Amino acid sequence: MTDNGQDPRQTEEELPEDEAVVDADDDETEVHHDKEFIQQVQSAVREEDADRAYELVADLHAADVADLLEVLPSTQRVGFIELLGERIDPDVLIEVEGAAQDDLYQHMSNELIADAVTELEADDAVYVLEELDEVDREEVLRALAADDRVAIEESLSYPEESAGRLMSRDFVSLPEFWTVGQTIDFLRSEDEDIPDDFYDIFVVDPAHRAVGTVPLSRVMRTHRHVTIGSIMEGDPHLVKVTADQEEVAYQFSKYHLISAAVVDDSQRLVGVVTVDDIVEVIGDEAQEDILALAGVGEESGVNENFIEVTKSRFLWLFINLGTAVLASAVIGLFDATIEQMVALAILMPIVASMGGNAGTQTMTVAVRAIATKELSRTNAIRVMNREMMAALVNGLVLAVVSGAMAWAWFGNMKLGLVFAFAMVFNMFVAGLSGVLVPIGLNKAGADPAIASSVFVTTITDVVGFFAFLGIAAAFLL
16 A cells, blocks of 8 residues: 555556556566556656655666656656656666657756766767757757767767767777787776777777777787787778668678777778677667568557557558559459459459468568578579479469369359469469569669568559459450
8 A cells, every 4th residue: 555545556447547557467568567566656656756766666677667668658657757857777768769768858858868878878879869859969969078079979970870870989999019918907997998898809000990809808818928919810890980780780690790890981990889789770670671561660669659650651551552443443444254254253352362472472581681681683583583483383283272162162164274374373473573573672772671562462463363354354255
């Protein structure tokens, strides 16, 4: 029971509509907070008990606090943010997403955001600043120390989703003539420029160009008199500061990197990208592609408000309406044929549906292969032949089954043969378009993950209807 005698575990029906208890499993929810805990947070918000609110989340990881903000209804979330005030963990700013992020940034003062930014790593600080609108960003930047402001402004000058935005400026760089003993003594010193966590030491020449790397473990296992240059790995993996973050993630995955040096146009070392940043990039890019394939835009999760959800989905639904009209127009060309044989109207959705599914299978494989750079000019023909052969074989097998089904269903052998032939033809076209459409869009500079599905399904619908009804008109009537 709370101090005012109210049981924090009261039922949802006893609360006002905008303060309804969020439903959760009895054991553990996806946000790692059980129902009773969430109810306690809601009770603290209703009672405006700031100390109690902070006490509930003081020992939680920043990611768990972000999850809590995302699961709370908007009115309670805002109240909770205001109760925590300056006691919000700065790391929460980089963990929260969607509508919860908007509420957090809007209801924290710019002074508090500036204080939080100074405690974050450089790349995380850039992430927070780029999420603010221009006016708030300028105000936060003015509140920062000169060195911090210059570094962040330089990072913000790089293109969005580039290595320059992703990199950290906290790294260790040393000349190759230093000994291991000098290096260890330096790392043990209280120099503020030494990062708390790092994996590699970058070896640089007098022009501050990276010439090699030394894993920290190797330094610790080498005698003190040995020079850094003699144990370094030459030809370090370098990333251009303007490189797209997806390309950087691909390089990390391909070459099994832990960290990589980021260089400017003069090949000078300006930052470092580490694997923990890349894990987040890979997750974001995968989520973006999955949402794009489904035509739901850039929705960040279930906590997005319905207006943003509606807007993000409308465009592709509108485009799909146009393609559906095109498919219907093809059917309209054969309205007299359908009137004479009603069985055609019953069977033609099967032809289009099977082609659409086959096309989507091939398209998904092709889009993934393009994203991972497995599909290129050198193997495009081979991949296309493989997909067409697979579609043709599947089409032949399914044609035998579906043709026999149509014959038995309607007692018409010719109808079964026409149905089988249309099935084979549309499955073959589906396999071909499932590869050609993503390749063509990628070559044209468009994102194949976004637009492929609309084109592929339109092709299989139009070809399926036209082939089935056209052959039927020619041979059955």
